[in-house]
Amino acid sequence: xxxxxxxxxxxxxxxxxxxxxxxxxxxxxxxxxxxxxxxxxxxxxxxxxxxxxxxxxxxxxxxxxxxxxxxxxxxxxxxxxxxxxxxxxxxxxxxxxxxxxxxxxxxxxxxxxxxxxxxxxxxxxxxxxxxxxxxxxxxxxxxxxxxxxxxxxxxxxxxxxxxxxx
Amino acid sequence: xxxxxxxxxxxxxxxxxxxxxxxxxxxxxxxxxxxxxxxxxxxxxxxxxxxxxxxxxxxxxxxxxxxxxxxxxxxxxxxxxxxxxxxxxxxxxxxxxxxxxxxxxxxxxxxxxxxxxxxxxxxxxxxxxxxxxxxxxxxxxxxxxxxxxxxxxxxxxxxxxxxxxx
Numbered sequence: 001x002x003x004x005x006x007x008x009x010x011x012x013x014x015x016x017x018x019x020x021x022x023x024x025x026x027x028x029x030x031x032x033x034x035x036x037x038x039x040x041x042x043x044x045x046x047x048x049x050x051x052x053x054x055x056x057x058x059x060x061x062x063x064x065x066x067x068x069x070x071x072x073x074x075x076x077x078x079x080x081x082x083x084x085x086x087x088x089x090x091x092x093x094x095x096x097x098x099x100x101x102x103x104x105x106x107x108x109x110x111x112x113x114x115x116x117x118x119x120x121x122x123x124x125x126x127x128x129x130x131x132x133x134x135x136x137x138x139x140x141x142x143x144x145x146x147x148x149x150x151x152x153x154x155x156x157x158x159x160x161x162x163x164x165x166x
Numbered sequence: 167x168x169x170x171x172x173x174x175x176x177x178x179x180x181x182x183x184x185x186x187x188x189x190x191x192x193x194x195x196x197x198x199x200x201x202x203x204x205x206x207x208x209x210x211x212x213x214x215x216x217x218x219x220x221x222x223x224x225x226x227x228x229x230x231x232x233x234x235x236x237x238x239x240x241x242x243x244x245x246x247x248x249x250x251x252x253x254x255x256x257x258x259x260x261x262x263x264x265x266x267x268x269x270x271x272x273x274x275x276x277x278x279x280x281x282x283x284x285x286x287x288x289x290x291x292x293x294x295x296x297x298x299x300x301x302x303x304x305x306x307x308x309x310x311x312x313x314x315x316x317x318x319x320x321x322x323x324x325x326x327x328x329x330x331x332x
Contacts, residue, residue, distance in 0.1 A: 010305075044305075096172070104330065125168060129168050139209050139210075146209050154323040157324070164270070
């Protein structure tokens, strides 16, 4: 008798309250990365993803996330980040910078906007200027940086680990 | 003056000892997923990825990881998992099962083989029968499961969080 049996379609975890986490993406080079970020955000119970630019999100990759969360399109991220900060959100960039905190050691405020960077350019200077905090994921090998969707998944996981009830 | 300035090519974290973590993949539907797992493993300092099947690993996705780690090809995973268990590794499956532990609450043994599942089939019964433990990542929204490369990234992050020195 196999001690481990598959559980398909386990009911999703119930949050005590809605996650206020927001994910913000600049124009990305790869539509696949954007779609992967949207799917991971949906799985994590995120209700709001803000994407600058007009890249299509492939529903074959993003799956049901597009019905679960609101995907907001903006021409640029700066105005909406300023507005969210006014509403009490902390603007947290996922980037290697001179003043980044190790993601493993960062205590996320519940009301966080996680801002990710373009695959090549990372977070541009105008967005770096708007951050309250920057977090980075330790790299221990090669290549010396994570793919943006991979890094976002890790940051989403860390946030959810800190707020398992929402 | 921008408080956060980019740091490109920060020297990678130095491990006090080599990571004994091994990642094992069954034949996957998507070569892209395999390549993404290989890249994330390399970034995390993993030195050994075992892949069943003969799927090509796109170097544009996997980047320098292919020079950093050993990618071993096997016809099937079962024999090598049995052998690694004999060597003292714990065989840990990443899968929703009747007896899975929440990844956030799982204390990884240092010598772990992380076994991931196929995109559609998950971990097959013959592999489930070889597990010492199964871990799963809580899902809080839709879709109700993580992409395999996304889930692997989260599990790698959690392992590295527990063993920041290797």
